[in-house]
Amino acid sequence: MGLVRELGKRFLGLILVLFLVTLFTALLISMVPGDPVDTLLPVSDSSPEVAAQKEELRHELNLDDSLPERYAAWVNDFVHGDFGNYYRTSGADPVRAHLADALPVSLQLMIYSQILALLVAIPLGVISAYRAGTLFDKAANTTAFALLAVPNFVLGLALAYYVGVWLGWLPPSGYVPFGDDAVEHIRRMILPAVTLAAAQVAVYMRLLRSDMVQTLQEDFIQMARSKGISDQRVLWRHALRPSSLTLLTVAGLNVGTLIGGAVIVEVLFSIPGLGTSIAQAIFERQYVALQTFVAVLAILYVLVNFAVDVLYTVVDPRIRHARARN
Amino acid sequence: MLVHETETAAAEPAVLPAEEIETAPTRRLGVFGWFSILWLGGLTLLALLAPILPLKDPDQTYLEIVRKPPIQPDHFLGGDGSGRDMLSRVIWGARTSLTISVSAVLLGLLVGGLLGLVAGYHRGKLDAALTTLFNVLLSIPALVLSLSLVAVFANSDESVSNGRKLTVLIAALAIVTVPILGRITRASALAWSEREFVKAAEVLGASHGRIMLREVLPNVAPAIMSIALLGVAVAIVAEGSLALLGVGVTEVASWGNMIALGRSDLARAPHIVAIPSIAIFCTVLALNYLGDVVRARFDVREAAL
Numbered sequence: 001m002g003l004v005r006e007l008g009k010r011f012l013g014l015i016l017v018l019f020l021v022t023l024f025t026a027l028l029i030s031m032v033p034g035d036p037v038d039t040l041l042p043v044s045d046s047s048p049e050v051a052a053q054k055e056e057l058r059h060e061l062n063l064d065d066s067l068p069e070r071y072a073a074w075v076n077d078f079v080h081g082d083f084g085n086y087y088r089t090s091g092a093d094p095v096r097a098h099l100a101d102a103l104p105v106s107l108q109l110m111i112y113s114q115i116l117a118l119l120v121a122i123p124l125g126v127i128s129a130y131r132a133g134t135l136f137d138k139a140a141n142t143t144a145f146a147l148l149a150v151p152n153f154v155l156g157l158a159l160a161y162y163v164g165v166w167l168g169w170l171p172p173s174g175y176v177p178f179g180d181d182a183v184e185h186i187r188r189m190i191l192p193a194v195t196l197a198a199a200q201v202a203v204y205m206r207l208l209r210s211d212m213v214q215t216l217q218e219d220f221i222q223m224a225r226s227k228g229i230s231d232q233r234v235l236w237r238h239a240l241r242p243s244s245l246t247l248l249t250v251a252g253l254n255v256g257t258l259i260g261g262a263v264i265v266e267v268l269f270s271i272p273g274l275g276t277s278i279a280q281a282i283f284e285r286q287y288v289a290l291q292t293f294v295a296v297l298a299i300l301y302v303l304v305n306f307a308v309d310v311l312y313t314v315v316d317p318r319i320r321h322a323r324a325r326n
Numbered sequence: 327m328l329v330h331e332t333e334t335a336a337a338e339p340a341v342l343p344a345e346e347i348e349t350a351p352t353r354r355l356g357v358f359g360w361f362s363i364l365w366l367g368g369l370t371l372l373a374l375l376a377p378i379l380p381l382k383d384p385d386q387t388y389l390e391i392v393r394k395p396p397i398q399p400d401h402f403l404g405g406d407g408s409g410r411d412m413l414s415r416v417i418w419g420a421r422t423s424l425t426i427s428v429s430a431v432l433l434g435l436l437v438g439g440l441l442g443l444v445a446g447y448h449r450g451k452l453d454a455a456l457t458t459l460f461n462v463l464l465s466i467p468a469l470v471l472s473l474s475l476v477a478v479f480a481n482s483d484e485s486v487s488n489g490r491k492l493t494v495l496i497a498a499l500a501i502v503t504v505p506i507l508g509r510i511t512r513a514s515a516l517a518w519s520e521r522e523f524v525k526a527a528e529v530l531g532a533s534h535g536r537i538m539l540r541e542v543l544p545n546v547a548p549a550i551m552s553i554a555l556l557g558v559a560v561a562i563v564a565e566g567s568l569a570l571l572g573v574g575v576t577e578v579a580s581w582g583n584m585i586a587l588g589r590s591d592l593a594r595a596p597h598i599v600a601i602p603s604i605a606i607f608c609t610v611l612a613l614n615y616l617g618d619v620v621r622a623r624f625d626v627r628e629a630a631l
Contacts, residue, residue, distance in 0.1 A: 013461070020462045031478050149611035151563040153570050153585065154603040157592060165593045260469030264567050278470075279571045282477040294474050298466045305465065 006313060014306045021302060025295035026074040029061065029287045036063065039285055040087045057087065061288070078295065084288035086281075095289045098277055099296065105175065106273035109266065110258050112193040117200035118251065124201070125208030125247075126235055132213050141209075144202035152261050156195040156268040163191060173270040192269040196261050200254060207250055211243040218242075245312070252308030256301050359619055362612035369609065373421040382411035384418040384579050393595035406584070406598045407591045415579040416601055422580035423606075427561035429496045431554050434503030439550055442508040446515025446546075447538050457512065460505035468560075469567055472498040476573045488577040495574055499564055503557045507550060514549040518542050548624035555617035559610040566606060581606050 029036050037054045061084075062070045077084070083099055085092035128137040164172025170191055176184040215221065216239055224238045225231075263275030270276070274293055281290040355363075372379070382388075382401070391398055391405030396412070398404050403412035445456040463471075475498035480491045518524065519542055527537045562581070568574040569582025576583060581602040588598030 013458075016458065017462050017465050021466055024466070025474075028474060028478055033479065145614070146611065149559070149607055149614050151566055151603075151606055151610070153566060154607060157585070157589065157599050157603065161592050161596050161599075256467045259467045260567075263469060263473070264570060267571060278473065282473070283572055287478065290474065290477060294466075294470055297470050301467050302465050 003313070007310060010306070010310060010313070014302065017302055018299065021298045022075065022078070022295060023071060025291050025298060026071050026078075027067065028291045028294065030063075030067070030070070032287055036061065036287065040287065078292075083292040086284075086286050086289050095292050098289070099274075099292065102272060102274045102277045102293075103296065105271060106262055106266065106275065108178075109189065109192055109196065109262055109271060109273060110255070112189055113196035113200065113262075114251065114258065116193050117197040117204055120197070121201045121204035122208060122240075122244075122247075125205045126212060126240060128205070129209045129212030129216060129239075129243075130231075130235055132209075137209075140205065144205050147198055147202040150198070152195055152199060153264050153268060155198055156192070156265055159191050159195055160268065173268075175269075175271045188269075188271075192265045192271055195268070196258065196265050199261070200251075200258070203254070204247055204251065208243060208247045211246050212239060215239045215243045249308055249312050252311075253305060255304045259297050259301055355619060358615060362615050365608055365612045366616075369420055369605075370424065372417050373424050376417050376421045379417070381414040381417060384410060384414045386410065393591055393598070395595070395597050396601075403601055404595075404597055407587060407595070412598070412601055415584060416581070416605055419579040419581045419584050419602060420605065422575060422578050423562055423565055423582065426492065426495055426499065426565050426575075426580070427558045430499035430561045431503055431507075431557040433496065433500035434507050434557065435550065435554055437500070438504040438507035439511050441504075442511025443515050443538055443543060443546065445508070446512040447519050447534070447542055449516070449519075453512070456508070460508045460512075463501065463505035464509075468502045469564065472502050472564060473568060473571060473573065475501065476568060480573070488575060491575050495565070495568070499561045502564070503561065507553055507557065510553045511546055511550055514546040515542050518545045548620055552617045552620035552624060555613050555620065559613035559617070562606060562609060562613075 032039055037058050041050070041054055041057060058064060062073045065073070081096060083095040085094050086098070124140055128140045131137050160172040163169050171188050172191070174188055176188055178185045221234060221239055224234050229238075262273065263278060265271070266273040266275035267279050274297060278290060278293045281287070281293060387409045388401065388405060388411065389409050391401045391411070392409035393407060394401070394404045396402065396404040401411050401413065403416065406412055406415065441456050441459075445453040476491075476494055479498075480494035515538075524537060524541050527541050532540075565574060565580060566582035566585060569580060569586045570589075572586070574580070574582060584602040585599050588595070588602075591598050
């Protein structure tokens with residue numbers, strides 16, 4: 001009963017956040033100083049054709065309507081897959097095709113780096129909790145702390161220079177679709193994924209370690225040990241699972257950091273994902289396209305957060321009860 | 327070996343108490359803490375004094391040092407892609423980057439701190455509304471939010487003045503820090519408003535404003551302080567990220583735009599990117615470390631009560 005109510009409350013929250021987020025992105029174009037039409041079609045000749053073109057665009061963007069009407073029209077277009085156009089002198093170019101190309105690339109990058117981060121962070125976190133206070137633990141912690149102070153663009157440029165240019169092991173930029181050449185695809189994704197994963201490794205490792213240190217002091221661990229179960233088994237089978245819940249939540253909530261990071265990393269390594277599309281849209285002042293990309297990222301982020309939060313509420317009985325009580 | 331015999335366990339405990347491990351390295355300032363203060367203090371001083379220091383003009387081109395590595399006669403850190411003095415640029419860049427990040431966090435602190443304090447102290451509907459506001463702001467990825475604000479209000483353009491770009495950049499980064507600072511202030515204010523001395527002040531007839539400022543705020547300050555330090559670090563990195571994406575200040579040197587400009591010379595002259603990158607790294611590391619120290623001390627204070 002409490003759970004259903006809790007989930008209902010959460011769902012209402014989700015609707016509210018989605019509304020406000022899309023309101024912000026939908027009205028982004030209205031915030032452009034001056035006349036948005038002049039910005040989108042920067043043609044300074046006043047021939048009748050250009051004037052007609054501008055008028056048509058004004059109509060298409062519903063700029064003459066009131067704000068609520070404009071928002072409603074935007075939402076209607078958005079859910080029907082009409083994401084507006086790039087407005088070029090050569091004609092209108094639908095954003096939809098670009099989005100369909102860019103989104104999977106960004107998702108690939110994020111998934112690769114998330115998997116990489118967890119693969120590295122989990123063993124490191126477990127071992128440093130097991131060896132808490134030892135040299136290994138201190139070294140791992142210090143490294144993690146230092147890693148957190150390296151902005152992803154600095155790490156990315158450093159890797160591109162040393163591994164890409166100096167050592168020449170991996171191509172420093174570019175993208176090849178998996179379907180075209182799987183090996184080349186992986187080779188080109190290694191540096192961006194490592195760049196994006198590094199900070200996450202530090203966060204996850206420190207988190208898992210502090211959780212594990214506490215778990216290892218629990219009675220059931222003592223119990224397992226006194227039964228003569230090997231250290232390895234106690235660590236990986238008994239202690240890791242109760243310690244991993246926070247880690248998984250944070251891994252889910254970190255999608256926001258990952259999205260922001262991916263934007264930068266894509267630009268650095270010339271990967272044609274959403275980040276590159278956003279940078280391109282800003283450079284060309286294609287605000288309609290920018291609006292769409294920002295909306296997609298924000299909605300993605302909100303939905304993932306919601307899913308993680310709900311999952312967490314359902315999975316962990318402690319949270320479930322604590323929240324129901326409040 | 328996980329289970330030690332009693333003797334060895336006493337000599338070398340396998341598992342320290344959790345809180346001891348967590349806070350022990352950061353509770354004291356230590357050598358590293360002093361280094362951090364020294365670095366940040368020195369940097370601030372250099373940034374403030376940049377106009378009166380005997381530095382080269384950061385925009386002057388010296389043809390003999392184009393892409394030259396550090397340690398040139400007269401140009402200690404070498405030159406950038408168009409032959410401008412790197413030492414002078416990195417110091418003027420510090421001035422820009424620190425102005426942007428510190429102003430953004432101060433602005434965020436003022437707005438977020440105030441809202442959080444009010445929310446945590448008054449609770450009820452106001453609290454619910456403000457918490458929702460914070461959550462909404464937090465639900466747009468920070469970089470994407472500030473990026474779209476700066477792109478819309480001050481896209482790099484000749485017609486947009488440098489002052490306007492700076493203002494927009496600061497405001498955009500402040501909006502990102504508001505919910506973070508607001509939430510932490512709220513949580514802390516909520517806990518402190520429960521304490522006996524707050525109730526006592528209420529009974530004595532002190533006004534809400536007075537209680538918030540005189541009783542709650544001083545206790546909440548350390549928590550805000552530690553997050554604000556981290557916030558400055560985040561803002562410095564954000565400025566760099568925005569510069570790489572082609573928005574932000576362009577007329578004056580900033581660490582971010584130095585890196586953005588140096589990218590094209592990465593293979594030929596890596597020092598152009600490396601020098602501002604190292605400056606960012608050291609500054610962020612120092613801020614993170616001091617933030618942790620403040621936080622550790624704050625927890626100790628709370629635990630001791």
